[in-house]
Amino acid sequence: MRVSQFPISTLREVPADAEVISHQLMMRAGLIRKVAAGLYTWMPYGVRVLRKVEAIVREEMNRAGAVEIFMPSVQPGELWQESGRWVQYGPELLRFKDRHEREFCYGPTHEEIITDLARRELSSYRQLPINFYQIQTKFRDEVRPRFGVMRSREFIMKDAYSFHLTQASLQQTYDAMYEAYVRIFTRLGLDFRPVAADNGSIGGSGSHEFHVLAASGEDDIAFSDRSDYAANIEMAEALAPVGERAAPTEAMHLVDTPDTKTIQALVDNFGLPVEKTIKTLIVAASDQVDADFVALLVRGDHELNEIKAEKQPEVAAPLCFATEAEIRAAIGAGPGSLGPVNLPLPVIVDRAVAVMSDFGAGANREAKHYFGINWERDLPLPRVADLRNVKPGDPSPDGQGSLSIVRGIEVGHVFQLGRKYSEAMNANVLDENGKAQAMLMGCYGIGVTRVVAAAIEQNHDDSGILWPPAMAPFQVVIAPLNLKKSSAVQQQAEALYQQLLARGVEVLLDDRDLRPGVMFADQELLGIPHRVVVSERGLQAGELEYKARSGGDAVKVVVDEIESFLREKLA
RNA sequence: CGGGGCGUAGCGCAGUUUGGUAGCGCACCACAAUGGGGUUGUGGGGGUCGGAGGUUCAAAUCCUCUCGCCCCGACCA
Numbered sequence: 001m002r003v004s005q006f007p008i009s010t011l012r013e014v015p016a017d018a019e020v021i022s023h024q025l026m027m028r029a030g031l032i033r034k035v036a037a038g039l040y041t042w043m044p045y046g047v048r049v050l051r052k053v054e055a056i057v058r059e060e061m062n063r064a065g066a067v068e069i070f071m072p073s074v075q076p077g078e079l080w081q082e083s084g085r086w087v088q089y090g091p092e093l094l095r096f097k098d099r100h101e102r103e104f105c106y107g108p109t110h111e112e113i114i115t116d117l118a119r120r121e122l123s124s125y126r127q128l129p130i131n132f133y134q135i136q137t138k139f140r141d142e143v144r145p146r147f148g149v150m151r152s153r154e155f156i157m158k159d160a161y162s163f164h165l166t167q168a169s170l171q172q173t174y175d176a177m178y179e180a181y182v183r184i185f186t187r188l189g190l191d192f193r194p195v196a197a198d199n200g201s202i203g204g205s206g207s208h209e210f211h212v213l214a215a216s217g218e219d220d221i222a223f224s225d226r227s228d229y230a231a232n233i234e235m236a237e238a239l240a241p242v243g244e245r246a247a248p249t250e251a252m253h254l255v256d257t258p259d260t261k262t263i264q265a266l267v268d269n270f271g272l273p274v275e276k277t278i279k280t281l282i283v284a285a286s287d288q289v290d291a292d293f294v295a296l297l298v299r300g301d302h303e304l305n306e307i308k309a310e311k312q313p314e315v316a317a318p319l320c321f322a323t324e325a326e327i328r329a330a331i332g333a334g335p336g337s338l339g340p341v342n343l344p345l346p347v348i349v350d351r352a353v354a355v356m357s358d359f360g361a362g363a364n365r366e367a368k369h370y371f372g373i374n375w376e377r378d379l380p381l382p383r384v385a386d387l388r389n390v391k392p393g394d395p396s397p398d399g400q401g402s403l404s405i406v407r408g409i410e411v412g413h414v415f416q417l418g419r420k421y422s423e424a425m426n427a428n429v430l431d432e433n434g435k436a437q438a439m440l441m442g443c444y445g446i447g448v449t450r451v452v453a454a455a456i457e458q459n460h461d462d463s464g465i466l467w468p469p470a471m472a473p474f475q476v477v478i479a480p481l482n483l484k485k486s487s488a489v490q491q492q493a494e495a496l497y498q499q500l501l502a503r504g505v506e507v508l509l510d511d512r513d514l515r516p517g518v519m520f521a522d523q524e525l526l527g528i529p530h531r532v533v534v535s536e537r538g539l540q541a542g543e544l545e546y547k548a549r550s551g552g553d554a555v556k557v558v559v560d561e562i563e564s565f566l567r568e569k570l571a
Numbered sequence: 572c573g574g575g576g577c578g579u580a581g582c583g584c585a586g587u588u589u590g591g592u593a594g595c596g597c598a599c600c601a602c603a604a605u606g607g608g609g610u611u612g613u614g615g616g617g618g619u620c621g622g623a624g625g626u627u628c629a630a631a632u633c634c635u636c637u638c639g640c641c642c643c644g645a646c647c648a
Contacts, residue, residue, distance in 0.1 A: 012597060012609075013583045017641055037640070143572080146641085263647065279647060304646050321646070335648035362648080389646095482606055517608035535607070545607095 001474070002497075003510045006044055010522050020216045022456035023148030025465050029525045031452075038145025038153030045526060046452070048473035050156065053451050054135055056187050056470065057158045064180040066131040066160050071113045073137050077103030079112035083424045094141045106139040111421050111443065114161040118439065119427035125165045128429065128439065129173055133160035135448065147216070150409065150453040160444040163422075165431060170416055170440045174206075177414050177444040181210050185412070188451065189468025191458055193408065195221050195230040206416035210446075211408030214457040221408040222390050226401025233405065234307040236390045237397040240351040250358050250372035252341075257369045261336030263300040266360060266369065274301040278353060278361040280338035282322040282330070282345070289314045289346050293322050293330055297340060297349040299356065302388040309387055314346055337362040340379060341370050347382035354384040409454040410447070417441040465527030466550060474508040475570055476500060477528040479520065481535040483513045492559065493534045496544070499563060505570065524549060530569055532562065 009030035017034075018024040026032045031046030042050060058068070077095065080086035085093075086103075094106040107113070114132060122128065135158045145153050160177065164170040178194065185192040190212050197209040209232060211221055223230035260266050267274050277300030285294045294314045298304050310319045328334050331344065339361030340347055360371040375381040394403045419438045421427065428436040452471070459466040469475065478500075480493035493509060500507040508528065510519055516533075523531060533545040533554070544562050547554040548569070557565045 011582065015582070016577090016584090019642080144642095261648070281646070281648065298647085300647085302647090306646070309646090319646090321648090324648085327648080338648060485606080515606065515608080515610065517610080519609095520607085521609050533607080537607080 001508055003508060003512050006508070008045070008512075008522050008526065009043060010525055018148065020147045020150065020457065021460055022150060022216075022453040025456055025460055025525070026148055026453065029465060029527070032149060038142060038151075040149055040152060040154075045473045049452055049467070049471055050448065052471050052473075053188065053448050054156075054158075057135065057184055057446055057448065060180045060184045060187070061133050061158070061160065063183075064131075064176045066133045066162075066177075066180075068134065069117075069132050070134050071107075071110050071117075071136065073107050073139070074104050075107045075110075075113055077105055079116055079425075080105060083112050083115070083421055085112070092140050092142065094139050107136070108138055108140040109157075109445075110134070110136070110159055111161065111417070111441075112425070115421040115425045115427050115441070118161075118163050118422075119425060122163060122427070122429050122439070125429050125431050125437075129162060129164045129169045131160055131162035131173055131177075131442075133158060133444075148453060149449045150216075150457075151218070152449065155450065156448040158446040158448055162442040162444070163427075164440040164442070165429065165437060167440060170442050174414060174416055174442050177442070178208060181412050181414065181444075181446070184446070185210060185212070187470055188455065189459075189470050190411075190451075190455060192411070193221065193223060193230045195223070195232050195408070196235055197232045197413070206418075208414050209408075209410050210412030210414075212411050212451075212454040212458060213406055213408055214454060215407055216457050217407035217409040219408050219410055220389075220405050222394075222403045222405050224396035224398065224401040225404055227396060227398055229396050229398045229400065231397075233389055234305065236403065238305075238351065238386050238388050238390045239395050239397060240384075240386075241355050243355070245355040245375065246357045248357055248372075248374035248377055252370055252372045252374065252378045254363055255360075255369050255371050256367060257337075258367045260367070260369070266300070270360070270371075272360050272371070275299060276356065276359045277301075278339060278356070278359055279304075280340065280343070280362060282327050282335075282338070283309065284316040284320040284322065285314055285346065286316045291346055293326070293345050295338070295340070295343055295345045295347045296387055297347060297353045297361075297382075298388045299350065299352045302350065302352060302391070304387060305389045308385070312348055312385055312387075314348060331364050333362065333364045333366050337364065337366055337368060339363055339370060339373075340382070341373060348385050348387065349382050350387040351384055352388065354381060409450065409457065411451050411454050412444075412446045414444045415442065417443050460527075463521070464525030467527040467529060469529050469570075472506075472527060472529050474506045474528050476505055476507045476530045476532060476566060477523050478507065478509045479516070479523065479531055479533045480510070481516050481533060483511060486536045488539050489534050489536055492539055492544075496532065496534065496562065500566070503563070503567075505566070530566065532566070 011028045014024045015027050018027050030043050032040040032042055034040055138157050139154050142153050162173040192210055192212045194208045194210050197207045220233035222233050222236040260269055263277050266272055266277050279298050281296045281304055282293050285291050306319045309315055310317045342364055357374050358372050360369055363370045390403055392405050396403050422438040427439050431437050455471055456465055478493050478497055480489045483490055497509040529549045531547045538545055542558055543556040545554050546557050
């Protein structure tokens, strides 16, 4: 393409509302323009990048045996009523009515549509397994869209749905999708990790997220330094500490602790090691227990894991923290003075808490704490469970090495759905005995638009974007200097352009006749991997100049050798 | 959803406290010079000051309502 016909629309200044680097660079490089909160127009260069990602996703999906279809983005509410999600989904689901007052929604995902398709099209186990996919625009009315296309409301997603008679078959396709995802993100040139994720009620290895590692990620990923164990922090098990609880050495005593409402204050004011303190969190109880609230105890330096907490039978789901007023009404003391001694509520303690001795905690009386508390001597040990988030340095749950925690951007998710939708919507096939069976389903998503942002988060420098070659909008840019005044430059630039085009190279000819500084700055901001400068000065020596976006010095290449030189670089 | 902030030219911002009829930089248009890292000069075009209502001789500025956008929080008792 020629820039004169394929306009570059760069911005010199950063738009005020762009916070993360990928959003800033996508705006500055003219890849996207904002239309409204969480809604973007993709500009010419941005679209080229998107198509690159889509092409790789398509190739690998096809290679893995998936079949492409294309479903509507607008979906009838009726199907969502049937699956039960019309009620469940909440305000993230954008709903509206057509002129006949029928209810519709803009699809945030397509389980209902695909399950409806499957029950119409699939009637025999002989048609299974099958894996349908599409690349579609979705809409989720996010509470807080942010970070540009990283968390936008409208986005492009590749979603696949597989159908099976048996768990073994589902597992096989699941594994194939897992492998396909590894290939896709590897080909895209991203630094990523598949991580075990929360998979709700389905057990086993039923769910993995694929995360691109980047500091701006919204998820915490725990991974082992000695094995390939990796898990979303929501999922990572905090093992019980090794060794027995130490024997008590002090008597339990009541201490006046005015103005001591936080763990930090307890540590600062009384010199108590933080590992000897306890946080007492009060949450709503489920109807399985005869109380309104349940107390959850974690060590002072640990964090409660809400997913783990929610899975406790005594705890109401979704997790709901008691208000200060509720705490005072139930216990007679406020937050900051709570503890397990004389607590009139069911209690669950974290594994780490269970092995503590001589510890301090609130006395359930204003401005008083007990120090020197010991389980089984001063009070019985309540039920023990894994309640906390793992921290860096914790032993890996697979027994190998210790955990590090990094931030990740979720770009893919593979998930075994089981029969949730097929049962709700009667998607059955006949098995070899002629008996109707609800199909097992898997679903597999990739956030195509988010992949673009994640790639930039991971690949940029002070001048702009550094595309992995597989995603770059163009491979080579020709930068002619003083184009309008030098017919030699003009002819050589044009000749090289035609030559590369004929070779099928994705080449951009910057025919804007700008000053070199401006031109170079734009090209670098856009992140085109290879640059060839055509100048009067160089041509007099019979040379062109090559420079890689990724770094290194510019090198002179004699005109006749440029094509083979580039071929080597592009290989 | 709770808290905070911001809406003035395409972008980034000043002007609002103390009311007097809108400005700067970049971008854009024209001409000229310059021509290897965002060059320079001259001359231009562009704004219902988010919207509605009110106060006033007079409102970007004060008041009320409204819309939009952004940030933080929504475990740490």
